[in-house]
Amino acid sequence: MDLKKIGLCWLAALVTIPSQAKDMPLNLSQGVTDISGQVYDLHMTIFYICCIIGFIVFGAMFYSIVRHRKSRGVKPANFHESTKVEILWTAIPFMILIGMAIPATKTLIAMENSDDAELTIQVTGSQWKWHYKYFEHDLEFYSVLATPKKQIENKLAKGENYLLEVDRPLVIPTNTKVRFLMTSDDVIHSWWVPEFAVKKDANPGFINEAWTNVPKPGIYRGQCAELCGKDHGFMPVVVIAKEQAEFDAWLAEQVAKQQAREAEEQRLLAMQLSEQELMDLGKRTYDQFCSACHQPNGQGLPGMFPALAGSEMVTQDRQGHIDIVLHGKAGTAMAGYGKQLSLKELAAVVTYERNAWGNNTGELIQAADVQARKNAAD
Amino acid sequence: MSSVTDQTLDHDSHDHHHAPKGLMRWLLTTNHKDIGTLYLIFAFTMFLVGGAMAMVIRAELFQPGLQLVEPNFFNQMTTVHGLIMVFGAVMPAFTGLANWMIPMMIGAPDMALPRMNNWSFWILPFAFAILLASLFMEGGGPAFGWTFYAPLSTTYSNDSTALFVFAVHIMGISSIMGAINVIVTIVNLRAPGMTWMKLPLFVWTWLITAFLLIAVMPVLAGVVTMVLTDKYFGTSFFDAAGGGDPVMFQHIFWFFGHPEVYIMILPSFGIVSAIIPAFARKPLFGYASMVYATASIAGLSFIVWAHHMFTTGMPLFGELFFMYCTMLIAVPTGVKVFNWVATMWRGAMTFEVPMLFALAFVILFTIGGFSGLMLAITPVDFQYHDTYFVVAHFHYVLVSGAIFSIYAAAYYWLPKWTGYMFDEFLAKAHFWCSLISVNILFFPMHFLGLAGMPRRIPDYALQFADVNQIVSIGGFAFGLSQLIFLAVIVKAARGGEKAEAKPWEGAEGLEWTVPSPAPYHTFETPPVIK
Numbered sequence: 012m013d014l015k016k017i018g019l020c021w022l023a024a025l026v027t028i029p030s031q032a033k034d035m036p037l038n039l040s041q042g043v044t045d046i047s048g049q050v051y052d053l054h055m056t057i058f059y060i061c062c063i064i065g066f067i068v069f070g071a072m073f074y075s076i077v078r079h080r081k082s083r084g085v086k087p088a089n090f091h092e093s094t095k096v097e098i099l100w101t102a103i104p105f106m107i108l109i110g111m112a113i114p115a116t117k118t119l120i121a122m123e124n125s126d127d128a129e130l131t132i133q134v135t136g137s138q139w140k141w142h143y144k145y146f147e148h149d150l151e152f153y154s155v156l157a158t159p160k161k162q163i164e165n166k167l168a169k170g171e172n173y174l175l176e177v178d179r180p181l182v183i184p185t186n187t188k189v190r191f192l193m194t195s196d197d198v199i200h201s202w203w204v205p206e207f208a209v210k211k212d213a214n215p216g217f218i219n220e221a222w223t224n225v226p227k228p229g230i231y232r233g234q235c236a237e238l239c240g241k242d243h244g245f246m247p248v249v250v251i252a253k254e255q256a257e258f259d260a261w262l263a264e265q266v267a268k269q270q271a272r273e274a275e276e277q278r279l280l281a282m283q284l285s286e287q288e289l290m291d292l293g294k295r296t297y298d299q300f301c302s303a304c305h306q307p308n309g310q311g312l313p314g315m316f317p318a319l320a321g322s323e324m325v326t327q328d329r330q331g332h333i334d335i336v337l338h339g340k341a342g343t344a345m346a347g348y349g350k351q352l353s354l355k356e357l358a359a360v361v362t363y364e365r366n367a368w369g370n371n372t373g374e375l376i377q378a379a380d381v382q383a384r385k386n387a388a389d
Numbered sequence: 390m391s392s393v394t395d396q397t398l399d400h401d402s403h404d405h406h407h408a409p410k411g412l413m414r415w416l417l418t419t420n421h422k423d424i425g426t427l428y429l430i431f432a433f434t435m436f437l438v439g440g441a442m443a444m445v446i447r448a449e450l451f452q453p454g455l456q457l458v459e460p461n462f463f464n465q466m467t468t469v470h471g472l473i474m475v476f477g478a479v480m481p482a483f484t485g486l487a488n489w490m491i492p493m494m495i496g497a498p499d500m501a502l503p504r505m506n507n508w509s510f511w512i513l514p515f516a517f518a519i520l521l522a523s524l525f526m527e528g529g530g531p532a533f534g535w536t537f538y539a540p541l542s543t544t545y546s547n548d549s550t551a552l553f554v555f556a557v558h559i560m561g562i563s564s565i566m567g568a569i570n571v572i573v574t575i576v577n578l579r580a581p582g583m584t585w586m587k588l589p590l591f592v593w594t595w596l597i598t599a600f601l602l603i604a605v606m607p608v609l610a611g612v613v614t615m616v617l618t619d620k621y622f623g624t625s626f627f628d629a630a631g632g633g634d635p636v637m638f639q640h641i642f643w644f645f646g647h648p649e650v651y652i653m654i655l656p657s658f659g660i661v662s663a664i665i666p667a668f669a670r671k672p673l674f675g676y677a678s679m680v681y682a683t684a685s686i687a688g689l690s691f692i693v694w695a696h697h698m699f700t701t702g703m704p705l706f707g708e709l710f711f712m713y714c715t716m717l718i719a720v721p722t723g724v725k726v727f728n729w730v731a732t733m734w735r736g737a738m739t740f741e742v743p744m745l746f747a748l749a750f751v752i753l754f755t756i757g758g759f760s761g762l763m764l765a766i767t768p769v770d771f772q773y774h775d776t777y778f779v780v781a782h783f784h785y786v787l788v789s790g791a792i793f794s795i796y797a798a799a800y801y802w803l804p805k806w807t808g809y810m811f812d813e814f815l816a817k818a819h820f821w822c823s824l825i826s827v828n829i830l831f832f833p834m835h836f837l838g839l840a841g842m843p844r845r846i847p848d849y850a851l852q853f854a855d856v857n858q859i860v861s862i863g864g865f866a867f868g869l870s871q872l873i874f875l876a877v878i879v880k881a882a883r884g885g886e887k888a889e890a891k892p893w894e895g896a897e898g899l900e901w902t903v904p905s906p907a908p909y910h911t912f913e914t915p916p917v918i919k
Contacts, residue, residue: 072748072752081670091676198540344544
């Protein structure tokens with residue numbers, strides 16, 4: 012075995028690879044908020060403490076390794092205890108730790124104080140997307156990964172914000188204390204934006220609190236931090252911070268849009284879409300929202316997610332089918348899409364599932380049918 | 390009467406001549422050395438299997454994008470890799486070392502409960518066969534991480550969960566039986582004059598480890614059973630809709646899980662405390678404080694579990710309590726490291742392979758300890774938690790910590806086991822290749838974590854690409870380096886330079902008073918310790 016050659020290969024690997032490096036920071040980010048700055052300072056303090064202790068301990072060790080070796084002809088000493096030294100090296104680390112605990116406690120108390128928030132946003136995780144609801148305003152929406160599947164499958168060149176981009180980012184005002192209420196619809200997720208030093212678990216059935224106050228407008232990116240199933244790596248968080256005036260304008264526009272959409276939906280309830288329209292919209296909706304589990308070919312993943320092609324529910328139980336798409340199925344990974352999709356999309360996706368992959372029921376589901384099931388549940 | 394006893398003794402001491410040969414010898418053996426060998430071979434086999442899964446993980450992470458495996462399979466790999474390395478590699482390796490060495494170190498003829506010893510080993514292969522078989526089920530094996538957080542492992546898992554639960558139960562039973570055996574042996578079978586404060590530290594640390602095992606393995610059994618009933622029998626321990634709480638799962642799991650972490654490191658402390666004095670030719674510094682430090686670490690391990698859960702939304706008081714307790718662990722752990730350095734100080738050191746691994750252990754375990762101290766600081770933990778910083782931390786303490794110490798032990802006692810010296814050139818190649826590659830593998834993970842890469846993801850943002858590539862190269866190199874160890878072992882088992890009873894000049898302890906290889910039965914008449 013040629014050790015030198017192996018060493019050279021490693022060296023070559025180390026030298027050549029970073030030369031193509033994009034700029035990944037090697038240290039924790041200072042972030043943009045007051046809290047994230049404090050966290051960074053704590054991080055550096057404890058890091059320097061470790062460095063100093065390491066320097067002393069490893070220094071003594073290497074000195075010993077170099078000087079106190081048998082090949083130099085030294086005679087071993089025979090001491091094996093010293094109460095004085097032992098008390099000293101128990102007491103000194105203890106003191107250092109107390110010194111470290113004080114600033115850490117201060118920061119922690121500040122981080123956990125979410126009083127006097129001016130804006131409250133409910134953050135709900137679900138497999139594998141985030142839902143944001145502005146408590147004081149009539150606005151809520153889902154935020155889903157926007158990176159195209161083809162980039163993930165290496166069929167298209169990857170964009171700059173690969174896996175860190177969403178269709179609808181969360182928007183918050185700058186210089187405002189924003190409180191987040193975290194929860195989940197299914198498994199545990201964890202909402203994390205490193206630049207804010209906010210990471211909080213979203214637990215199903217419980218509500219957690221976190222807050223931030225962002226001084227600088229900008230786009231801040233993060234990811235789900237708690238393993239939440241198959242597509243855990245594909246549910247990023249994107250937050251845009253805007254100046255108050257700009258935020259107000261954005262908010263008003265979004266609220267108006269949402270109301271208009273709802274009104275439009277009700278107005279068009281009587282409208283009948285053609286089979287072609289339903290199937291086209293249905294396929295688009297299916298590919299975006301359903302195919303991660305049930306797979307693009309409707310075959311599902313055996314043992315994990317049931318097949319829709321040839322499924323009895325899909326080919327026969329029409330009401331049951333609409334209900335499960337609307338409300339999900341308790342005790343399984345199937346989530347309800349009634350909140351997330353429009354009536355038209357819901358109708359289209361049910362139509363698509365009932366006619367694609369050889370299901371061929373020939374049935375068309377219209378928005379009014381979905382509305383009827385929605386009403387039945389209320 | 391006395392003649393009968395003599396006859397029985399005489400018969401016992403020769404029964405290996407009449408014992409079954411071949412496979413039946415190994416299946417039916419109650420000999421602590423045979424069982425130790427079985428444990429060690431099993432552990433290394435599992436280490437290679439779990440390592441192969443790590444290679445799959447690193448290969449997928451070599452580049453951004455999905456190349457080799459589906460995300461669902463990736464999650465199965467991370468899950469089963471963790472389970473196999475913890476329950477299949479590190480723990481059985483320590484039990485194997487305990488079986489081989491504890492009776493010889495305390496002057497006992499065998500373990501106190503030899504039949505149970507046989508049983509505790511032989512159920513293990515079935516546990517892992519079940520776990521591995523679950524990977525071939527429809528929908529795949531467990532994919533919820535080795536920590537199997539509910540409700541991902543209950544409502545949202547597939548039916549391989551039942552096999553997973555059963556396998557974990559068997560592993561737990563095996564561990565408890567092993568632990569009972571260690572405790573009973575140490576308490577009852579010490580040779581006359583082998584008082585508590587004369588016990589070798591490996592025996593002390595294992596005794597404390599065994600108590601930890603008995604304390605927490607039932608907790609693990611409890612929590613997997615709750616997962617099973619939540620999934621199949623309609624209970625709601627971890628489901629808010631039925632009055633349960635998913636965070637309670639984490640409390641119970643980590644009440645097992647944190648002591649478990651020390652179960653995987655305390656015997657290492659014992660090994661290193663035997664090897665460093667041997668090659669520094671100087672008695673261990675602060676023997677008594679080593680014993681007390683080990684006991685304090687074990688005690689503290691029961692009141693720090695929630696430091697794994699700072700982001701779950703604990704009340705402030707809870708966060709402060711667990712932060713302070715966790716920081717406290719640095720004190721006894723520091724004492725140990727200082728004692729090892731003080732043992733080297735003004736010794737007359739030589740650097741045979743066991744010593745090389747022990748020295749690497751001290752440095753790299755300490756680095757893992759430093760990142761542990763950083764993780765203890767709750768406000769900063771919010772940033773580190775569930776990132777590659779944590780992955781770097783626990784691989785430093787478990788791979789370059791626990792596993793390096795197991796290698797140190799294997800090289801230290803190999804001449805005693807086989808009767809031959811191992812090939813020193815190959816062994817040194819194994820050490821240097823492992824040392825360099827383990828750092829290329831795990832050190833850059835600190836940077837990935839600090840830069841914001843979450844753990845347990847099959848694909849990542851482009852900024853992480855280059856460092857991941859370096860990590861993967863280190864991973865492949867580390868994986869290949871372990872095959873050198875296989876070569877060393879096979880070679881040493883087949884022959885080589887004959888080993889003396891005490892092949893290491895400075896080694897101390899009863900195990901070196903018996904010939905190499907150690908006879909099938911040792912200390913049938915207890916030695917007298919002055």
